[in-house]
Amino acid sequence: MNRKHFLSSLLAAGATLPAIQSAASFIPQEAIQPPIIPPYLKKGDIIGITCPAGYIKKEEISDAIRIIESWGFIVRMGNTVGLKDGSFGGTDQQRAADFQAMMDNPEIKAILCARGGYGSARMIDQLNFENFRKRPKWIIGFSDITAIHSHVNSQFDIVSLHSKMCNSFPSDLRGSDAIMQDTINSIYQSLTGTKMQYKADNDPHNRIGKATAPVVGGNLSVLQSVSGTASEIDTNGKILFLEEVGEYLYNLDRMLGTLERSGKLSHLKGLILGGFNRIKPDDPGEEFGRNLYDIIFDRIKMYNYPVCFNFPVGHQRNNYALKSNAVHTLEVTSTGATLKE
Structure with a gap:
């Protein structure tokens, strides 16, 4: 796409924790077979x-x-x-x-x-x-x-x-x-077969880096709900994208904790956070005490793959079409992030 797309930040500021360990090379690149792309559509289909x-x-x-x-x-x-x-x-x-x-x-x-x-x-x-x-x-x-x-x-x-x-x-x-x-x-x-490219504005909590791998993911609560089933997501050697809507912070922490404990965050090539919109307010007297940035980095601080926040995907107006499981290159720099086929 020619037009650049930017998603304004919807999250409160939080502290970025340092990356100290890499797991991005868990699967050798030569061992990854290209995914199967269905035939692209033409007029009359x-x-x-x-x-x-x-x-x-x-x-x-x-x-x-x-x-x-x-x-x-x-x-x-x-x-x-x-x-x-x-x-x-x-x-x-x-x-x-x-x-x-x-x-x-x-x-x-x-x-x-x-x-x-x-x-x-x-x-x-x-x-x-x-x-x-x-x-x-x-x-x-x-x-x-x-x-x-x-x-x-x-x-x-x-x-x-x-x-x-x-x-x-x-x-x-x-x-x-x-x-x-x-x-x-x-x-x-x-x-119809266009090689897609999307851009996201810079976020101060992004983690700089570059990775090429299949992109998989979707709604966080749904991914957690199919954990342990035949529909469980495979994240090994993949770029994972997540989005969510209408959840409490403590529940986001619990769901991300499930992903981490089940090994879904340890062998990624990259992590993309889309819209986490309409986060529910804490009950008075039971404030969770952490924002979304804190929750995310608490689960990935030991890895050093690139991380992009505020990507244009999720329950929001700029929810761009993303070919799930297709190989993309994610590049996160000091000026923003790009995801392209």
């Missing part, structure tokens, strides 16, 4: 829309359909769009069947999840990925869809697309501001 997690009304995806069709693609709506079972887009069985049908249908070249919420992990064990493994296609979404990204990235080494979903498409893309236009257009560019 079909994108299926399904609801593996939360419920959404059919009219809520009309803006997304209009924009996707303007890109030259054909939209096929799944059976779960508009279906409701409590907060879910249908029962676990219905959501799994809809997702399975889209994976198995060779005419569908990409699967766009209509929204997040909760539910992907409830149905993922019902899926048979055999046809998907043989004929990979793009899976698109973020937040709760992190469970699916983590599964296909770690189990099959297939690249997927971490990006906004149908419920975040604007009603008037051309009339939207530059950030929204670039964010939505990054989905099209990623799906």
Whole structure:
């Protein structure tokens, strides 16, 4: 992308702790096989829309359909769009069947999840990925869809697309501001084969360095929830990106502690922190006493891989499309950070 994208800092200032030990070379570079990239899309290809997690009304995806069709693609709506079972887009069985049908249908070249919420992990064990493994296609979404990204990235080494979903498409893309236009257009560019590049403004807590590796990650609480399952994330020799929304500081500390104790932070090539937005205030008299910077560096102070804060990914307007599990180069300097394919 030509336009530089910067995310203003949302975090309170904190102390950076020194790095004293490296684990970035845990896996020899020559031992890493290139990930499998699904075929890029061309005009006339079909994108299926399904609801593996939360419920959404059919009219809520009309803006997304209009924009996707303007890109030259054909939209096929799944059976779960508009279906409701409590907060879910249908029962676990219905959501799994809809997702399975889209994976198995060779005419569908990409699967766009209509929204997040909760539910992907409830149905993922019902899926048979055999046809998907043989004929990979793009899976698109973020937040709760992190469970699916983590599964296909770690189990099959297939690249997927971490990006906004149908419920975040604007009603008037051309009339939207530059950030929204670039964010939505990054989905099209990623799906059609553009080598993406993103920039983040300098943060005083960044750790300078450079690394080239597959980028994996997503929503912190979802990654923690699939720990110990078949969908558990593989971070060895990878650049890890994390984002979160609406959590207490103590809970962020607990979840990051789980990642550290399970070895997910010790053999990284780099760490990217996206939006950690709408952090909940502490209860009066029970202040946690640490900010997000403190929490992060308490878990990674013994390693020396590059660290980038305030990257444009997460529950925010500038949530740019990121090819999860694709090889990228992260370069963090004194003036900012760049992530490029």
